[in-house]
Amino acid sequence: MQLQYFLILAAALFCIGIFGLITSRNAVRVLMSIELMLNAVNLNLMAFSNYLDAQDIKGQVFTTFVIAIAAAEAAVGLAIVLAIYRNRDTVDMEQFNLLKW
Amino acid sequence: MNLAEGVQIVSFGLLSLMAIGAALGVVLLPNIVYSAFLLGGVFISIAGLYLLLNADFVATAQVLIYVGAVNVLILFAIMLVNKRQDFVAIPRAWIRRGATALVCSGLFALLSIMVVSTPWSFSTGIAAGNSSIVTIGKHFFTDFLLPFELASVLLLMALIGAIILARRELLPDDSVAELQQPALTLPERPRELIAVGAGAPERTIAQSLSDQNN
Numbered sequence: 001m002q003l004q005y006f007l008i009l010a011a012a013l014f015c016i017g018i019f020g021l022i023t024s025r026n027a028v029r030v031l032m033s034i035e036l037m038l039n040a041v042n043l044n045l046m047a048f049s050n051y052l053d054a055q056d057i058k059g060q061v062f063t064t065f066v067i068a069i070a071a072a073e074a075a076v077g078l079a080i081v082l083a084i085y086r087n088r089d090t091v092d093m094e095q096f097n098l099l100k101w
Numbered sequence: 102m103n104l105a106e107g108v109q110i111v112s113f114g115l116l117s118l119m120a121i122g123a124a125l126g127v128v129l130l131p132n133i134v135y136s137a138f139l140l141g142g143v144f145i146s147i148a149g150l151y152l153l154l155n156a157d158f159v160a161t162a163q164v165l166i167y168v169g170a171v172n173v174l175i176l177f178a179i180m181l182v183n184k185r186q187d188f189v190a191i192p193r194a195w196i197r198r199g200a201t202a203l204v205c206s207g208l209f210a211l212l213s214i215m216v217v218s219t220p221w222s223f224s225t226g227i228a229a230g231n232s233s234i235v236t237i238g239k240h241f242f243t244d245f246l247l248p249f250e251l252a253s254v255l256l257l258m259a260l261i262g263a264i265i266l267a268r269r270e271l272l273p274d275d276s277v278a279e280l281q282q283p284a285l286t287l288p289e290r291p292r293e294l295i296a297v298g299a300g301a302p303e304r305t306i307a308q309s310l311s312d313q314n315n
């Protein structure tokens with residue numbers, strides 16, 4: 001019965017991450033919400049690995065890859081935010097509207 | 102885990118409350134520094150949940166990489182872009198928050214119904230608890246060798262990319278251009294000024310920080 005608890009918790013974290021991603025005005029908070037969503041996905045993978053594949057824990061290997069890629073993406077994303085801040089002097093997502101039609 | 106059933110349920114309840122509470126704090130609190138520290142709280146709760154799922158290596162990796170590297174990186178980025186200026190309020194911002202909350206709760210309801218009503222086929226093998234790192238190591242060198250190598254290339258790309266993107270710009274002043282460039286240094290490429298609303302010129306980090314302190 002506990003697999004469902006972990007999956008529901010992961011779904012809740014994912015939905016909170018989506019809420020933060022769409023409603024944040026600070027660009028750094030958007031990146032933090034993306035990390036929340038990636039952690040929710042990792043929790044899902046780990047729960048499946050423990051309850052459905054307890055011998056060859058392939059879900060844990062997948063989770064390790066997701067952790068490494070999320071760290072790389074956080075570094076590049078924050079470098080981009082820093083570069084935008086130097087050019088525009090703000091991190092307000094409402095002001096980054098050059099691509100708006 | 103070799104814990105009693107009651108201990109597992111209580112630990113799961115506490116860790117999930119911590120995780121959800123901290124996640125709500127990350128997205129709802131106006132102060133971004135509080136959000137960054139609560140994000141560290143989310144990461145630690147998730148590491149605890151991994152321990153409940155017989156995954157000692159991934160729990161350790163989670164604490165080391167997420168709390169130790171990613172969270173600290175986020176805090177440094179907040180320090181460097183902390184403008185101390187409130188954003189201009191958008192009219193009718195509550196419509197966006199309300200609609201997003203509605204969509205997110207709808208998505209959560211859909212996912213929960215799917216989770217509860219699917220007949221999951223639980224495995225009956227023995228959990229690889231203490232030998233999980235040996236099994237993960239074996240996977241990395243047999244089944245998952247190509248993703249392992251690609252992940253290392255990706256980390257190298259991300260490292261170089263982040264350095265190039267966050268490099269300091271040169272001030273487009275005459276005094277800087279006249280300074281004698283010492284030998285064996287790389288002159289940074291001067292960038293053109295991008296027209297901003299107030300027409301603020303490019304600055305270095307030291308200048309922005311000293312302006313904030315004044």
